[in-house]
Amino acid sequence: MGQASExxxxxxxxxxxxxxxxxxxxxxxxxxxxxxxxxHESPAxxxxxxxxxxxxxxxxxxDACHAYRGETPRNRVMFGPPGHAYVYRxxxxxxxxxxxxxxxxxAAAVLIRAVEPLEGAAVMAERRxxxxxxxxxxxxxxxxxxxGPGRLCQALSIxxxxxxxxxxxxxxxxxxxxxPVEAGTVVQTTxxxxxxxxxxxxxxxxRDSPAVSVRDRAAEARNRPI
DNA sequence: AGAATGATCCTCT
DNA sequence: GAGGATCATTCTC
Numbered sequence: 716m717g718q719a720s721e722x723x724x725x726x727x728x729x730x731x732x733x734x735x736x737x738x739x740x741x742x743x744x745x746x747x748x749x750x751x752x753x754x755h756e757s758p759a760x761x762x763x764x765x766x767x768x769x770x771x772x773x774x775x776x777x778d779a780c781h782a783y784r785g786e787t788p789r790n791r792v793m794f795g796p797p798g799h800a801y802v803y804r805x806x807x808x809x810x811x812x813x814x815x816x817x818x819x820x821x822a823a824a825v826l827i828r829a830v831e832p833l834e835g836a837a838v839m840a841e842r843r844x845x846x847x848x849x850x851x852x853x854x855x856x857x858x859x860x861x862x863g864p865g866r867l868c869q870a871l872s873i874x875x876x877x878x879x880x881x882x883x884x885x886x887x888x889x890x891x892x893x894x895p896v897e898a899g900t901v902v903q904t905t906x907x908x909x910x911x912x913x914x915x916x917x918x919x920x921x922r923d924s925p926a927v928s929v930r931d932r933a934a935e936a937r938n939r940p941i
Numbered sequence: 942a943g944a945a946t947g948a949t950c951c952t953c954t
Numbered sequence: 955g956a957g958g959a960t961c962a963t964t965c966t967c
Contacts, residue, residue, distance in 0.1 A: 770948070779948065789963060806949050807961030813948085826948055865949050908948055928949095 728752075729890030734883055736891075737797035741816040741823040745771040746919050748814070749901060750892030753830055756885055757872045759838050764830030764861055764871065766889075767924035770906045771917040772813070773823040778911035782822030792879045793822040800887060802868070802878040809865030810874045814882060814889075828907070828918075829862040831926045832870070836860065839870035857926035864928075896921065904934040 729752055737744060746769075754763040772780040781790040781803070792801040793815055801813040801824050813824035832839055839860050840846050861870040868874065873887065882888050906918045907929050920927045922935050 772948070781948080784964095787964075803948090804962060806947055806959085808959075809949050811948065828948085863949070906948070910947080 729893060731883065732889045732891055734796075734798045737814065737816055737882070738818055739816065741771045741773050741825060742917060744814070744816050745769045745825045745917065746901060748825060748827070748889070749919060749921055750894070750896040752833065752890040752893075753812075753827065753871065753887075754890060755871045755873060755887050757835075757838075759842075759872065760835050762835035762838060762871045764832045764834075764867075766827055766830050767926050768827075768829035768862075768920040768928060769918070770826040770828060771816075771823075771919075772826065773817075773917075774821070777915060777917075779906065779909040779913075779915075780822065780824075783911075786822070790822065793824050795819055795879075798882050800877050800880040800882055802873065802875050802880075804875060805865065810868040811864040812868055812873050812877075826864060827867060828864045829858075829920070829924070829926045829928050830867055830871070831857050831924060832860055838872075842872060843870050857924075858928065860926070862926040862928045866928075899938065902931065902934050902938050904931040 748766050748769050751766050752763055753766055774780050774782045777783060782793045786794050789803060792799055795815060796819045797815050797817060799815045801815055802810055805811050812827045815824050817823040843860060861867045877887055880887055900922045902920050902922045903916050904918050905913060905916055
């Protein structure tokens, strides 16, 4: 995991996920990131949350991956070294955060789809437009705060200026799960919002989290311990 | 240069 | 559950 030479970021809060964490199979990392903590030391304060939902995207063999037809200026970061942030804009209005995986030359990444706020929730609510007026009643919902890749980026103030950022450095980095995730609470199912390779079960989420963006009740029942 | 498309979210019904 | 918002990227001509 974290190399000894890494700076002592967030000492006492958690263990930094180092470069070697990301240089592994994409689906292993997608599951391994559940329970990890995403930290953004933004100008407005430290914004961080516990990751509860991820999706894997790989080449070759996955036509939903941005890089399935080769390298372009947009997806260039996915082809680079692991442990960097691939941030792109979707539907003309939402930015999305991905973690580059595997190794340089292989285009693969994990989309971070949802976090539970741990610090800076008030700032997140403000950034999400959930403060004031009639919307104050919904401000307490973790799903509306940072459940969904677009919501997450808006809440944590993550945008395309962080594309290519080295995730083992400030201001944006990840910390290992403080306690291991129980295997029986992980749900594996299909991905959201794609039109190609729709049947690949490459989405993972924590069954007991209220911040999960889209639930799959059948998969939850299937994974439930007897 | 123009057109289609999309790893979404919100607001209605 | 359906439709609109809104624009960067990519493909096609």
